[in-house]
Amino acid sequence: MAKEGLADELVERLIKTGLHKDVARTLVFIAEHEETQSRTIEDNTRLRQPEVSIATNQLEEMGWIKKRDIPTEGRGRPVHGYSLKKPIDEIIEEIEEQEKEKINEIDTNIKQIKEIKNKMF
Secondary structure, three states: OOHHHHHHHHHHHHHHOOOOHHHHHHHHHHHOOOOEEHHHHHHHHOOOHHHHHHHHHHHHHOOOEEEEEEOOOOOOOOEEEEEEOOOHHHHHHHHHHHHHHHHHHHHHHHHHHHHHHHHHO
């Protein structure tokens, strides 16, 4: 399978964990590059500027990426460079832990449902 196909599959799998599609697409694109700029993300992910901005802000808040201001000449919108703040393996481990917590919460809820049912009936 081509690398692009693998990237799309990774995005789809990340979405299944609960990541917003724009966040997942942006994360995978940044992970594939040492550093990239907003415009490059837009051009290569088919996301619009506001979508990239929201996604990068969320990824920064999660502590997964860092933003660097890139000096430009003249006026206009500032240019930002984005890169991973931690290795993609660590990010995936965080997602794995979150998914395991969801499984545990579901298991606990099912057990409590059965206990309540047994007390009632």
